[in-house]
């Protein structure tokens with residue numbers, strides 16, 4: 001992940017470049033124009049080769065391991081090696097080249113039983129599938145992230161749309177939000193707003209510029225509706241309650 005301007009905050013929604021192939025550069029440009037300020041790139045050669053990502057950039061905002069290694073010992077070794085690139089590193093030739101460390105496709109036992117606490121590894125991001133079929137919206141891992149007060153861990157969700165099509169297409173609270181906002185929202189954009197409301201940093205994989213723009217504007221449009229109309233505030237509260245009942 002690398003942002004063009006600043007590393008101050010992790011944006012609540014990031015643009016994901018996976019599988020975009022030769023469209024990647026143009027779509028990233030469009031995403032930045034649409035308001036995205038965080039880009040999730042990937043280097044999983046089986047699917048995509050983005051090996052030159054970050055060339056010319058002095059540091060990465062975050063480096064996320066795609067998954068734990070076969071043994072906890074190997075995972076820990078990888079994290080400790082990557083930790084030497086964090087700003088806190090004692091190695092001046094590396095310190096600050098990476099600002100945050102993350103781990104993806106990780107289960108709760110792998111986090112809790114196999115690794116020391118985040119403060120010891122420098123881990124501050126978990127990136128997982130956010131979908132019904134995956135441990136009921138990954139609720140245990142999300143709860144673990146939220147509980148890390150001493151050394152905060154952000155939760156980034158992918159597959160939020162592709163893994164939940166039957167849900168966001170049909171759920172009453174998505175429809176109520178999408179139809180209630182003045183001017184209307186697509187159900188996909190309304191779902192993203194609800195996902196964000198639960199503290200999940202959304203990885204957005206659209207290849208459609210109109211979707212980028214709608215998704216970027218949706219949070220503020222909902223917020224304005226909530227703030228400006230009693231009906232908006234009421235519908236929002238009901239929709240969030242329905243959503244949280246589903247996802248935890």
Ligand SMILES: NC(=O)c1ccc[n+]([C@@H]2O[C@H](COP(=O)([O-])OP(=O)(O)OC[C@H]3O[C@@H](n4cnc5c(N)ncnc54)[C@H](OP(=O)(O)O)[C@@H]3O)[C@@H](O)[C@H]2O)c1
Nearest residue numbers: 016017018040158159160161162188203205206207208211
């Ligand atoms: N760590 C990992 O193992 C891992 C694995 C998979 C993905 N990821 C990350 O997650 C990113 C997102 O991928 P994803 O599969 O999770 O994507 P997603 O956001 O769940 O789904 C994107 C799909 O939904 C469609 N869509 C329909 N309406 C949309 C709207 N309003 N906004 C956005 N998309 C809409 C898109 O089609 P259109 O193009 O027509 O909009 C696209 O086919 C990837 O690029 C990657 O960065 C990480």
